[in-house]
Amino acid sequence: MGIIRKTRSVKAVLNAFERTETALSTLELVERFNHQMNRSTVYRILERLEDDGVLHSFTGQDGLTWYALCHDDGCSRSHHLDTHPHFQCRECGKTECLPIIIPIPEVAKHSVESASLLLVGRCSDCVS
Ligand SMILES: [Zn+2]
Ligand SMILES: [Zn+2]
Numbered sequence: 001m002g003i004i005r006k007t008r009s010v011k012a013v014l015n016a017f018e019r020t021e022t023a024l025s026t027l028e029l030v031e032r033f034n035h036q037m038n039r040s041t042v043y044r045i046l047e048r049l050e051d052d053g054v055l056h057s058f059t060g061q062d063g064l065t066w067y068a069l070c071h072d073d074g075c076s077r078s079h080h081l082d083t084h085p086h087f088q089c090r091e092c093g094k095t096e097c098l099p100i101i102i103p104i105p106e107v108a109k110h111s112v113e114s115a116s117l118l119l120v121g122r123c124s125d126c127v128s
Contacts, residue, residue: 009037013045017055023068023086023095025060058086058116060095068097083115089123096123 016024016032026046030039037045046067049055055067066086085102088095104115121127 009033009041010045010049012036013042013049014054017067017069021096023058023066023097025062025064025066025095027064029067058118060086060088061090061118061120062088066095071097083117085117085119087119087121087123089126090120091122091126094123094125 012033013029016029026043029046030042033042046055046057050057050067053070056070057065057067060066068086083102083104084100085098086095087098098119102115102117104112106112
């Protein structure tokens, strides 16, 4: 973890991520912390944690921004190329990082800076 200042609000947000295996949407986080901090504070903390390489974000099928902890050391905004896909369950809404590395191909004469792959379907709890 980098140089981020650990205010109480930052700690509370980090804690929410450390207690779950899944990703959390901005909607859910704003609702969860609405007694403690306002929406723009939540957004600012998420952006700072992403800048610091602690969290990464992606867009779900619902158009919401989702955040999850980065497990890769040395992850930062400018270094998200060895990326993993995300999975969103259509039945229960569970959204998670998949522990699969998808190598991003080199594209001639292009500079690829980010990539995302969202798999949508039914999670292990809903598939049976
Ligand atoms: Zn599910
Ligand atoms: Zn992820």
